[in-house]
Amino acid sequence: MSGVSAIATSGIRAASQRLQVAATNIAKATEGAGGASVLRVNQVDVVGGGTKATVGVVSKAVTRDAGSDLTARTAAAWEFRANPYIALTNEMVQALVARFALVTNAQVLHADAQTSAKLLDLQV
Numbered sequence: 001m002s003g004v005s006a007i008a009t010s011g012i013r014a015a016s017q018r019l020q021v022a023a024t025n026i027a028k029a030t031e032g033a034g035g036a037s038v039l040r041v042n043q044v045d046v047v048g049g050g051t052k053a054t055v056g057v058v059s060k061a062v063t064r065d066a067g068s069d070l071t072a073r074t075a076a077a078w079e080f081r082a083n084p085y086i087a088l089t090n091e092m093v094q095a096l097v098a099r100f101a102l103v104t105n106a107q108v109l110h111a112d113a114q115t116s117a118k119l120l121d122l123q124v
Contacts, residue, residue: 002112002116003049004108004112005109005112005113006049006050007049007050007051007108008105008106008108008109008112009050009105009109010046010050010051010052011050011051011101011104011105011108012101012102012105012106012109013053014041014043014051014052014053014101015097015098015099015101015102015105016098016102017041017053017055018041018043018053018094018097018098018101019094019095019098019099019102021039021040021041021055021094022091022092022094022095022098023095024039025038025039025086025091026086026088026091026092026095028086029086029088029091037057037058038057038058038086039055039056039057039058040055040056040057040058041053041054041055041056041094042054042055042056
């Protein structure tokens with residue numbers, strides 16, 4: 001496996017984990033688990049290329065600006081009342097980010113495979 005493929009594969013693993021966490025949080029919100037903790041993905045670069053994702057638990061953390069009454073009312077309108085600590089809009093954005101990362105890394109893997117095949121054809 002080339003370095004480019006290894007980097008793309010690590011990106012696919014991280015995106016897959018991000019998608020799984022978003023799905024878990026959405027399921028927690030729709031089940032009505034009011035006191036359940038919220039999961040978050042922490043993604044960091046790996047020395048030498050690639051990425052690593054770990055899942056952390058955020059216990060009852062609301063990620064909106066409580067200082068603005070308009071912001072609080074707008075955010076409250078988009079929250080699912082069964083679990084106010086999970087913002088469904090944020091989880092949908094995380095799912096979309098994961099989707100784009102999966103597609104992009106899959107295209108990188110495909111391009112690397114095509115390049116390797118062309119190089120092998122030239123060397124024969």
